[in-house]
Amino acid sequence: MKFKKALGLLVATLLCSQAFAAKLLDKAAVIVDRGVILESEIASMVTEIKANALKNNQKLPSDKALRTQVTERLILRELQMQMAERAGFQVSDSQLQDTLVNIAQSQGMTIEQLKRTIDAAGLQGKTWEAFRDEIRIELITNEVRRSSVSRRVYVSPQEINSLVEALQQKGRENDEYHLGHILVGLPSEASAEDIEASKGRAEKVLRLLNDGSEFRKMAIASSSGEKALDGGDLGWMNINEMPTLFAEAVEGAKKGAFIGPIRSGAGFHILTIFDVRGREIVEVTETNSRHILIKPSIILSDAKAKEMLQTFLKDIKAGEADFAELAKKHSADPGSAAKGGELGWADPNVFVPEFRDALNSLQKDEFTGPFKTDHGWHIVQLIDRRKQDKTQSMQEEQAYQMLFKRKFAEESEAWYRSIRENAFIEILD
Structure with missing residues (x-):
């Protein structure tokens, strides 16, 4: 016990x-x-x-x-x-x-x-x-x-441009260009008249190319360069492997570009870039479209809003109404209504999914709708499509993010010190 x-x-x-x-x-x-x-x-x-x-x-x-x-x-x-x-x-x-x-x-x-x-x-x-x-x-x-x-971070346009240039320069060192070449030659002891005549022929060749003539065919017919019978094809070359005259001319140029005439002792050169490898190219398909938006309200039911647009679309297709005039008079989107409903060139991905999908389903000049989004009921017409090179804007965004992250890290340390120094802190025994 x-x-x-x-x-x-x-x-x-x-x-x-x-x-x-x-x-x-x-x-x-x-x-x-x-x-x-x-x-x-x-x-x-x-x-x-x-x-x-x-x-x-x-x-x-x-x-x-x-x-x-x-x-x-x-x-x-x-x-x-x-x-x-x-x-x-x-x-x-x-x-x-x-x-x-x-x-x-x-x-x-x-x-x-x-x-x-x-x-x-x-x-x-x-x-x-x-x-x-x-x-x-x-x-x-x-x-x-x-x-x-x-709020403490500021990235200036000058900083972005400088970094983009540095990144492009670094990338260009590894770029390879598939070049085409046409030479409009000069006699060994060319007179001023000879030079002017050769320049005129080179400019004519360039005009024909810009008007759609096929480069390889033009090279066989017009070039006095050693690769003329190969369609002027110089093959793949790095910037550092090209003649300095060519390297300076093609650096940063886009695929399909025509460059020249470039004067040298041999005559007038015209170059094209058949292809580029080693460089990241960002292309975006943009659309130009117009729409009419009707928003349901207390006095305008959902069904009535849809019915209005159905009537508009029927009249437009029958030629009894003008899209732009209806948009100006009835569209609830003030930004586009004043322009006859036109939204301008834009990447479809900036729109809400329903609107984006509607645009992607259309061919040029076609209409669709009515369909509903969070904004209300729409009818939309695709005016046109185009491909845009967004490489520069992508590089600028990358440069901004790189600069912002670096400055954010630096400012974070300063901010931590600031709030630490301005606080009352007592470490107890």
Whole structure:
């Protein structure tokens, strides 16, 4: 009996000691403005980092140095969360769910499989709910940093142009051109009249080419170059392999371009680029279209809006009404209505999916509709299509992104220092 009482007393004492230890473990470790960082938060992050390092066979600094780094990270996180609270910034459950789905898909899992994996791992008691909370905090802090730092970043047009030029120059060193060549020759001791006559013949050849004459045929008929009988085909050449005169002329030129006449001691040269390899060319098919938009309202039902457009389309096709006049009078899209419904040249992908698909289904001058989008009911006519080289604009966008990322990283460090220095922080003993 005495033994049982002693054992019970011992168990009670141990339980009390554990509860006391847990309280000590969860004491405030750092005061950060209006918030605190708990000892348990620091310990949990240190343990998680150690576990990941062990798993990845990665070496870590001393426990003291690791604790200092973790504490600093949690201080910055707490400061950003306080900024988010003051700004009223929140992450909705649907935003969080979308992010979790993306994380799961990146791991080749469903959301349920990811949940089971995290719960099964149970790293230091980490649960699915704790994982969700971490992702929510990360989304919030990333948005606070993005909105705060982006305002401090400016990329000038001059910087973009300089970087584009540098990237193009680097790329051009590896570009290869499949060249065609026509030479309108000169006598060895050409007079001024000879030079003028040769120049005139070269200009005539160039005009014929621009009017649609076939280059290889023109080379056989008109060229005095050594490759004339091969249709003027010089084959594939790198910029550094070409005569300097040619290299300067073709650098940066597009496939299919005619270049010249270029004067040399031998005569007047006309070049074409049959093809280019090693260079990324971005072509976009643009459409020019016009539409009439009718928006349903309290006094105009959905069915009535559709019926109006059906009548418009019937009258237009019968020649009893003019599309542009109907658009000016009835279209609810003020930007295009004033232009007779015309939307101008644009990549169809800038439009909502229903409108894009309608355009892609049309041939030139065809009509379609009525069909409904989030904006209302439409009828649309495809005026024309064209291919546009968007390589330059793509390169400018790439250059901007590269410059922005570099400056964003630099400004992020400055911003972190700023909010850290301006905050009240007390690390408790």
